[in-house]
Amino acid sequence: MSKKIVLTGIQPTASGLHLGNYFGAIKPLVDMQNDENTLYAFVADLHAITNPDIKLNPDNKKNLICTYVAAGVDPLKTILFYQSDVPAHTQLGWVLICSTTYGELSRMTQFKDKSTKFSKANGTASIPTGLLVYPPLMSADILLYDTDFVPVGIDQKQHVELTRNIAERFNNKYGNTFVLPSAQILKESAKIFDLQDPTKKMSKSASNQNGVIYLNDSIDTITKKIKTALTDNYNQVKYDREKQPAISNLITVYSLLSGMAISEIEKKFSKISNYGEFKNELTNVVINWFEKFNVSFNKAQQQYDVLEKIINNNAKKCQEIAGKKVKEVYKKIGLSY
Numbered sequence: 001m002s003k004k005i006v007l008t009g010i011q012p013t014a015s016g017l018h019l020g021n022y023f024g025a026i027k028p029l030v031d032m033q034n035d036e037n038t039l040y041a042f043v044a045d046l047h048a049i050t051n052p053d054i055k056l057n058p059d060n061k062k063n064l065i066c067t068y069v070a071a072g073v074d075p076l077k078t079i080l081f082y083q084s085d086v087p088a089h090t091q092l093g094w095v096l097i098c099s100t101t102y103g104e105l106s107r108m109t110q111f112k113d114k115s116t117k118f119s120k121a122n123g124t125a126s127i128p129t130g131l132l133v134y135p136p137l138m139s140a141d142i143l144l145y146d147t148d149f150v151p152v153g154i155d156q157k158q159h160v161e162l163t164r165n166i167a168e169r170f171n172n173k174y175g176n177t178f179v180l181p182s183a184q185i186l187k188e189s190a191k192i193f194d195l196q197d198p199t200k201k202m203s204k205s206a207s208n209q210n211g212v213i214y215l216n217d218s219i220d221t222i223t224k225k226i227k228t229a230l231t232d233n234y235n236q237v238k239y240d241r242e243k244q245p246a247i248s249n250l251i252t253v254y255s256l257l258s259g260m261a262i263s264e265i266e267k268k269f270s271k272i273s274n275y276g277e278f279k280n281e282l283t284n285v286v287i288n289w290f291e292k293f294n295v296s297f298n299k300a301q302q303q304y305d306v307l308e309k310i311i312n313n314n315a316k317k318c319q320e321i322a323g324k325k326v327k328e329v330y331k332k333i334g335l336s337y
């Protein structure tokens with residue numbers, strides 16, 4: 001049986017990744033590192049410039065690679081690379097932009113949500129074009145490698161569906177060229193929500209950053225964020241997303257970082273009279289996890305020279321694989337390569 005191809009990419013930012021990113025994008029990849037899969041994990045630096053106000057910092061890209069490795073991504077089992085090192089991504093990206101319509105792109109949920117941030121009170125807007133057209137680039141990322149599965153949260157499912165539509169449209173017009181990828185939706189139980197607003201997922205763009213735990217936060221900052229996390233008036237540690245979303249979110253964090261089942265956590269704290277005791281225990285669990293993660297991250301930083309050589313070799317490998325796909329596409333649509 002042939003191996004399944006799995007691909008994921010994360011944008012490098014100054015703030016780095018948060019716990020939601022870790023469990024949403026990296027941990028699933030680590031769990032899929034086996035002989036049955038070929039894994040691609042890249043630093044999406046081209047996607048990071050969709051906002052013209054953003055200035056890329058090479059250290060952010062380097063830190064993301066170290067985060068991948070510290071989180072358990074084995075550079076000898078997973079193909080780690082920088083997106084911008086492989087020109088085929090932008091080459092195919094342009095072809096796919098020309099294979100979509102303005103209507104398709106303007107209806108994308110993330111475009112509608114993010115574009116409002118560039119709108120002014122007087123009704124005018126300065127929306128970056130990259131914000132509109134980056135989904136076809138994302139489709140190129142996926143289609144270049146004949147990807148079978150893309151691990152995503154439910155909010156990213158629409159992008160994979162667009163990719164399937166673009167690929168199917170191209171295949172119908174020019175003949176079988178692209179594999180139709182599937183979104184591998186992450187389990188709801190693994191989603192971490194904002195500590196200050198548990199109705200929203202944890203996000204870098206949150207207006208209140210006290211609700212977001214970053215992987216590069218200090219121990220003091222982490223402690224403060226947990227101590228001030230929203231709870232409820234029930235004073236019981238019980239998982240109930242509808243009635244107790246705030247405490248359910250904290251239980252999820254406890255479970256993911258400790259390895260304990262939610263039912264075990266509920267039993268352990270069944271006799272507490274207030275949430276202070278639970279938050280103290282949760283703080284210890286989170287700090288213990290972060291201390292171990294920081295050791296792995298610092299080790300990866302110290303070995304970055306070795307990682308860089310692997311990444312450079314991977315770039316050449318990806319250029320060869322992706323280049324063949326672009327060559328095939330160019331030939332079918334009548335372009336030279």
